[in-house]
Amino acid sequence: MFSQNKGLAKLLSVFMLVVIGTVNCLYEDQIKKFDWRTTQIGRLDQAYVELNGFQPRLLVSTKENVIASLCPKSGEVLWRQVFETGPRGSIKLMQLSSASSGADATAAARPGSAHGFDLLTVQGHAPALIRGWNANTGNLEWEWSLMPLQTEKALSSMWFYQNAMIYHVLPVWKSHLEVTPYFATSGQATGNTAKITAPWISEEKCILAGTYFTCIEGSQLISLDLTANQPQVISKALGETPVKPIRAMEGINGVIVVDDKLVGVKDDIPVCNALRGNSFTLGRFNNQNVIVTANVKDKYLNIDGYISESCQQITELTNSMPYPDHYGSPVIKSFDCKMNRNNDGKGCLFITDTSDDSILAVQQSKSRWTRSEALANIIATEFIDLPLADSEGELEKEMKGKAGDDTSLETDIVSAFIHRISSQVLHFKSLLLHVIGLGSKPSATQKAGLVRDAFGLHKMLVILTKSGKVFGIDNMSGKQHWQLYLDNVEEFSNGEQMRLLIQRTSKHFPLHALCMVVAKDKTTGNGVLYRFNPITGQPAEGGLLQLNYQIKQLSMLPETDTDFVKGILIMDSNNKVQVYPEHAKSKANGLYMYTANKATGSLNGFYVKYENSQLTTLPLWSVDLSGHNGDHQIISVASKNPIETVHSQGRVMPDRSVLYKYINPNLVAVFTQASDSIHKYLLNVYLIDVVSGSVVFSMMHRKVRPPLHVVHSENWLAYAHYNDKVRRTEITTIELYEGKTQANSTVWSSLRAPPMPLVERQTYIIPTLVTSMRETITERGITSKDVLIGTASGSIVELPWALLDPRRPISSSSNGREEGAMPYIPELPLPTENMINYNQTISRLNYIYTAPSGLESTCLVVAAGLDMFVTRISPSKTYDLLKEDFDYILISIVLVVLTTGSLVAKHLASRKSLKQAWK
Known part of the structure; x- marks a missing residue:
């Protein structure tokens, strides 16, 4: 028996040695060395803070369908539960047992059961899920x-909790209300x-x-008590019609906020009518109900408390x-005070939500902590080169001279040499002074x-x-160096997001970098431009610019001009174009633009002409992709990365010939979708040259529907879609080639009618749901x-092209196979070693951005969803490092x-040759 165990142990040891040799993993000392992650919860919706319990806690729900527990002292996420996106995961109600108006939470438990709930939530509508949570651990209990x-x-539908009962309210607009009570924990x-019956109810006014x-009806409030045995209509006159939408006052039953003042739906509801403000919350202080308000005046946040019944401050x-x-703008959500002997209010913690999607905790007139939850909704990112050090900048300035000066150092070799020597002397002097402590003070950027x-x-x-909200973050450490907020801006009317553009990089010393945000004004609908320095976050070139027209295309x-600034060409709703800055108008001459209408499925091309100091547009072409029934709609338009560089122009074939790539920089992929009575879903793919308007290639998928994610690069296109017929996610790839001869090896022209490309296409099965795609x-x-x-699981898989x-090739034979071509297998492998974020899961991953670094082998990556993950990858390994x-x-x-050996050998060889010469 002992010999058998000994033999088994030897066999197991040999097996472990073999397996360990095949392991490909991330070393422990490399974890978080080249990457970092932030954990977010989204914009605050409801908050409950309790400081007097056995364990102080801050429980929140957010508009991103998340419930979480935060540490009241630091704001750190202790636990969180992320629900589904959209209406299926929307949080209709969040109720704490201790905040249930004195009701016993366990009164609604099943007969013979001793459990109730710490935290109750109602989520979704079809079905609605009523859940009880352990508030300390975040575990689901029932x-x-x-x-x-x-x-x-x-x-x-709406929900509310009262006396261990939960009520389901289903309004049928313009008709009636349906109210059903249930035991909170059993659902009985x-x-x-x-x-x-309530024919006056409407979704906008109730x-x-x-x-x-x-509900608000003109200048009257019309209310119904849904818990009464015989609900009666309660009417109350307001005196004038409210200007702002009404909203409920959390914590006080039957109190609403009408035009920044508190109003009770009945006269016998005690409320402080004298208070004015757009932010109220209810709490307890010294065993009294207290209303707390928050407002901003003269750049100071003022928080005041009043007794609910008497309005005494x-x-x-x-x-x-x-x-x-x-x-x-601040909105106070909750507060609580730690009981002490003096009751001086120093132990009070105020939780405030702001319009820039931040959570601010205030205590003793100081900011206790802040969470920037705007990072849960990232729409654009850019990597900006940092400025040179002061000494390197001076050398750069001396070597370049002034931009645009014909007598600069670039044309005077002798002066350049003299200035280079003097610069090196100054560098040595600066180094010496720095060593002895007499050097100049470092700049603000160097200190940071x-x-x-x-x-x-x-x-x-x-x-x-x-x-x-715009952030400036160090990509190595994750430190937020600056942040700015653009108030009253939003995405464009057609669902297109705001744009972040780089007008000038940091490579043009001593000129600083320049970025621009392009958005839409919420009030007027016109365009908004905001220019700023991306290194410091300070406004530049005038900062905010309000346009007097709507933006259609940009x-x-x-x-660039003499200041190395790239202008922005903007087309308005009347197809007129403008350039900012205006002195760069002449550089827009001869450009081509196109517009896409998602609803009608049409594309239009324009030519921009500069004549007599004016810019005009000439319509060139129009393409209708709406189909014969006119029901096809554009769901995605994918163009190539404008900073992409193509190194290899062709592909070597087995017979040593070259198959040249169809590299058309003006090629755009357009996807349309429509419903079909036979095939259920139709997805059309069009590759269109947006300069000439010609359709280079088109293809139709049947029984295929979104979500759709596209990558368009070089001569290939890859897009992930859902195959509704076989119920799986697939990735289709397309490659375009010119053939064995190249039409033009120097400059591409879409106007010379290039030959139609050779098209290769294939579809692969991927065993997971794809939420985003990006090429390195x-x-x-x-x-x-x-x-x-x-x-969908929150991982980022790096797949080689x-x-x-x-x-x-379909065949596995190596005869005639291209170099590096693997045999075709329908299923794509997803090895764990290819997951670049290893165990750093990114909740609701929906955005990936890549940018080049100074090393040719390395690519910088930002991945975002509810969380954000920043790292760098090397697709071909770090061959240059x-x-x-x-x-x-x-x-x-x-x-x-x-070196020593070569010198000794040289000396010995010379002696030997000398001796031989004397013989």
């Missing part, structure tokens, strides 16, 4: 569901559904204020602190560590979010291309030995 009979009406109905369903709750502009490195890996990450000019990009395009695929290549464990001492010794 749940029950409710499936409505008519799912389309259930979308507007306590009675029949009550139908209350809200649920506690147990009262309240409580001075202990007064807080005032400096309030930066980038927070926007914002100095360009040798390999171009250290950059400023500029992020634009959906709320209009494009960056390919050439490097500075010169030498490195192999990989495709980054974001999955060789796996997606449509020219993968020495390894970290490179033995410098050994190579130095080898070089010294070889």
Whole structure:
């Protein structure tokens, strides 16, 4: 028996040695060395803070369908639960057991059961999920569901909690209300559904204020008490018609906010009518109900507390602190006070939501902590090169001279040499003074560590979010160096997001970098331009510019002016064009633009002409993709990356000939979708030259529907879609080739009618749901291309293009096979070692952005969803960089030995030759 165990142990040891040799993993010391992640919860919706319990807690729900527990001291996420996106995961109600108006939470438990709930949530509508959570751990303790009979009406359903009962309110607009009570923890109905006739209710004018369903009708409030045995219509005159929409006052039953003042739906509801403000919340202080308000005046955040019934101000709750502009307008959500002997209010914590999607905690007139939840909705990112160090900048300035000066140092070699020597002397002097402590003080960017490195890996990450908040973040450490907020801006009318453009990089010393945000004004609908320095976050070139027209299309000019600024070409709704800055108008002459109408499925091309100091547009072509029934709509338009560089112009064939790539920089992929009575879904793919308007290639998919994610690069196109017939996600790839001869090897022209390309296409099966796709990009395009695929599980898979290549041969024979071509297999492998974020899961991953670095082998990556992940990857390994464990001492010794040996051998050889000469 012992010998058998000994033999088994030896066999197991041999097996482990074999397996360990095949492991490909991330070393422990490399974790978070080249990457970092932020964890977000989204914009705040509801908040409950409790400081007097056994364990202080801050429970929140957000508009991103997330519930979470935050540490009241630091704002750190203790736990979170992320629900589905859209109406299916929307949080209709969040209720704490201790905030249930004194009701016993366990009173609604099943007979014989001792459990109730710490936290109760109602989520979705078809079905609605009622769940009980452990507030300390975030674990689900119980749940029950409710499936409505008519799912389309259930979308507007409402819920409220009262005395261990949960009420489901289903409004049928312009008709009646259906109210059904249930035991909160069991889901057992306590009675029949009550139908209350209410023909005046409408979705735009009605809200649920506690147990009262309240509507505004002209200058009157009309309410119904939904918990009454016989609900009666309660009417109250307001005196004048409200200007702003009404909203419920959280915490007080039957109190609403009408034009920034508190109003009770009935006269016998005690409320402080004298208060004015757009932000109220209810809490307890010294065993009294207290209303707390928050407002901003003279750049100070003022928080005041009043007794709910008498409006008497409580001075202990007064807080005032400096309030930066980038927070926007504050809305106080919750507060609580830690009980102490003095009851001086110093232990009070106020939780505030701001219009820039931040969460601000205030205590003792100071900011206790802040969470920037705008990062949960990233729409655009850019990597900006950091400025040179002061000494390197001076050398750069001396070597370049003034831009545009014909007598600059570039044309005077002697002067350039003299200035170079003098610059080196100044550098040595500066170094010496710095060593002895008498050197000049470092600049602000140097103090912050914002100095360009040798390999171009250290950059400023500029992020634009959906709320209009812009961040400047160090891509190496994740530190937020600056932030600014653009108030009253939003996405464009057709669903297109705001744009972040780079007009000038940091490579033109001493000129600073320049970025621009293009958005739409919420009030007027006209365009808005905001220019700023991406390194410091300060406004530049005038900052905010309000346009007097709506933006239809925009494009960056390919050439720069004398200040190295790229102009922006903007087309308005009347097809007129403007250029900013205006002195760059002449550089827009001869450009081509196109517009796409998603609803009608049409594309139009224009030619921009500059004549007599005026810019005009000439319509060139029009393409109708709406189909014979006119029901096809454009769902996606994908163009190539404008900074992409194509290194290889062809592909070597087995017979040693070259198959040249069809590299058309004007090629755009357009996807349309329509419903079909036979095939259910139709997806059309069009490759269109947007200069000539010619359709280069088209293809139709049947029984295929979104989600659709597209990557368009070089001569290939890859897009992920859902095959409804076989119920799986697939990736289709297309490659275009000119053939064995190249039409024009120097300059591409869409106007010379190039030959139609050869098209290769293939479809692969991917065993996961794709949420985003992006190709890698490097500075010169030498490195192999990989495709980054974001999955629904929150991982980012790096797939080499060789796996997606449509020219993968069907046959496994090696005869006549292209170099590097693998045999075709329908299923794409997703090995765990190809997941670049290893165990750093990104919730709701929907955005990936890549940018080149100074190293040709390395690509910078930003992935975002609810969380954000920043890293760098090397698709072809770091072939241009020495390894970290490179033995410098050994190579130095080898070089010294070889050098010494060569000198000794040379001396011995000369002596030998001399002796031979004397013989």
